[in-house]
Amino acid sequence: MFSKRFAVQLQSCVRQFCTTKCLTANAQAFEYPSVSSKLVKELQGIVGQSNVSTAEAVREQHGHDESYHKSSPPELVVFAENVEHVSHVAKLCNNNNIPLIPFGTGTGLEGGINAIKGGVCLDLNKMNNILAVNQEDFDCTVEAGVSRQTLNSYLRDTGLVFPIDPGADASLCGMCATSASGTNAVRYGTMRENVLNLEVVLPDGRVFDTAGKGRRTKKTSAGYNLTNLFVGSEGTLGIITKATLRLYGIPECTASAVCSFPSVKNAVDTTVNILQCGIQMARIEFLDEVAIDAFNKYSKYDMKVAPSLFMEFTGNEGTLAKQVDLVSEIVNMNEGSDFKWAEEAEEKNRLWKARHDIVYACMALQPGSKPYSTDVCVPISRLPDVIVRSKELIDAAGIIGFTLGHVGDGNFHNLFLINDDMPDQKAKAIKLSKQIAKIAQELDGTCTGEHGIGLGKKELLLREIGEEGLEIMKQVKSTFDPNNIMNPGKVFV
Numbered sequence: 001m002f003s004k005r006f007a008v009q010l011q012s013c014v015r016q017f018c019t020t021k022c023l024t025a026n027a028q029a030f031e032y033p034s035v036s037s038k039l040v041k042e043l044q045g046i047v048g049q050s051n052v053s054t055a056e057a058v059r060e061q062h063g064h065d066e067s068y069h070k071s072s073p074p075e076l077v078v079f080a081e082n083v084e085h086v087s088h089v090a091k092l093c094n095n096n097n098i099p100l101i102p103f104g105t106g107t108g109l110e111g112g113i114n115a116i117k118g119g120v121c122l123d124l125n126k127m128n129n130i131l132a133v134n135q136e137d138f139d140c141t142v143e144a145g146v147s148r149q150t151l152n153s154y155l156r157d158t159g160l161v162f163p164i165d166p167g168a169d170a171s172l173c174g175m176c177a178t179s180a181s182g183t184n185a186v187r188y189g190t191m192r193e194n195v196l197n198l199e200v201v202l203p204d205g206r207v208f209d210t211a212g213k214g215r216r217t218k219k220t221s222a223g224y225n226l227t228n229l230f231v232g233s234e235g236t237l238g239i240i241t242k243a244t245l246r247l248y249g250i251p252e253c254t255a256s257a258v259c260s261f262p263s264v265k266n267a268v269d270t271t272v273n274i275l276q277c278g279i280q281m282a283r284i285e286f287l288d289e290v291a292i293d294a295f296n297k298y299s300k301y302d303m304k305v306a307p308s309l310f311m312e313f314t315g316n317e318g319t320l321a322k323q324v325d326l327v328s329e330i331v332n333m334n335e336g337s338d339f340k341w342a343e344e345a346e347e348k349n350r351l352w353k354a355r356h357d358i359v360y361a362c363m364a365l366q367p368g369s370k371p372y373s374t375d376v377c378v379p380i381s382r383l384p385d386v387i388v389r390s391k392e393l394i395d396a397a398g399i400i401g402f403t404l405g406h407v408g409d410g411n412f413h414n415l416f417l418i419n420d421d422m423p424d425q426k427a428k429a430i431k432l433s434k435q436i437a438k439i440a441q442e443l444d445g446t447c448t449g450e451h452g453i454g455l456g457k458k459e460l461l462l463r464e465i466g467e468e469g470l471e472i473m474k475q476v477k478s479t480f481d482p483n484n485i486m487n488p489g490k491v492f493v
């Protein structure tokens, strides 16, 4: 009798050789069998003819995210309307060894949805119900296609908010899948700290709730943490069809301010001093001088073109004033400027929207470019070292690179603009990014604080977690996805 492992290996060997006629005219031979017209009919039988598309434009739209990675359209796109659809589609793909890629809103930055092995893209946007908001318990449950801004608009009159805020209006389950973060993580953490339960569909069609059906406690020690196993899994273990998330009351008062510094080091040292003083800030974001220049041009501001901190204070009248005094002292100690305040709701929203739009602001300086960004995160005491060294490397390389991001978490981005018709710039950006990620890893940090591994950081993951760690990840993967149909080619080398 074959061992299970041997059977899986045998299956993958078989896979190498059995490719049937492809549906798409320009399909290349994949390691996987291609989607046959018989399978298309079975998929149409599950979700209805109108929810299966082989149209070129639809496949192209589902073949890339917001990253610089080359588009790889799937062989076809299936639109699921409910968890039963997801379960039956997964089971059918699994029984036929067809790759299956969950699609949220395609705002990922690591090529996570690119169908590099062909197969089926499963678009979850039609599953867009907000199933429950439990105001008295500060939690809600949403289906896979609900975006963070849709949820917050729905919550507008409740005094509650879901605070995790990547710069894009991403799907909340996509945010679970990439363990997303944003400017509010200093105060509220990332997705890892804000997911109470997930409904997940496994490749074999099983549907289960990671914390148990209906559970929505702020903490639990009941068994393994299956919820956080799927947070950050990037579509490689299963499809997240529902998320139960923490909500928060909107703070009594918040005030935002920008201050500039004579150098990057002064700005980042200020961040470290603030955090080491235990001051509970809502947000601390860094933009270097080139990012500020792009910020001003795109969002019509006139901030001083210098390394700057964007901060948000929060609390009640008394505590907020005390925070401001303390921070002002630290800013002065580091030769920072006076604060440029945004106190009215409209001013604050405009300021933070402009920060969220910084990618587009930078891209506007080089039309037709795509963003390539590092995403390193280090222990807060190591932050000045890695930021200063990364900027020195960028200056020495002689290409434009913007340095910005969530310094309050020890997480920042070097953002490069990549054009396929500027191959030397692209090569330099990719080389620099790997160098900076390795510096972060040497400083006890990680190559990705929030965007995930996707297609481009697989070697860095191996370097970070080691052979043993990666092998254990693969063993976990083969438990949930023994046929390796879930988003193949991502995360693992």
Ligand SMILES: Cc1cc2c(cc1C)N(C[C@H](O)[C@H](O)[C@H](O)COP(=O)(O)OP(=O)(O)OC[C@H]1O[C@@H](n3cnc4c(N)ncnc43)[C@H](O)[C@@H]1O)c1[nH]c(=O)[nH]c(=O)c1N2
Binding pocket: 065, 066, 101, 102, 103, 104, 105, 106, 107, 108, 109, 111, 112, 113, 124, 144, 165, 166, 167, 168, 169, 170, 171, 172, 173, 174, 175, 176, 177, 178, 179, 180, 181, 182, 183, 234, 235, 236, 238, 239, 240, 241, 356, 357, 359, 360, 450, 451, 487, 490
């Ligand atoms: C301008 C701008 C600014 C930012 C960002 C993007 C852009 C364009 N992002 C990145 C992006 O918004 C973030 O990675 C989101 O979590 C992606 O969510 P999508 O729904 O778009 O996932 P998308 O559809 O792009 O898929 C991403 C990955 O998750 C998987 N996936 C999606 N839905 C799934 C589901 N239901 N079940 C299982 N797997 C699923 C996919 O297979 C893929 O591997 C970001 N990020 C961040 O953390 N902080 C930030 O500050 C920013 N800022």
Ligand SMILES: CC(C)CC(=O)C(=O)O
Binding pocket: 109, 167, 355, 356, 358, 359, 371, 373, 405, 406, 413, 415
């Ligand atoms: C492309 C990245 C710089 C987007 C992001 O993560 C951010 O703006 O914080």
Ligand SMILES: [Mn+2]
Binding pocket: 182, 405, 406, 413, 450
């Ligand atoms: Mn970011």
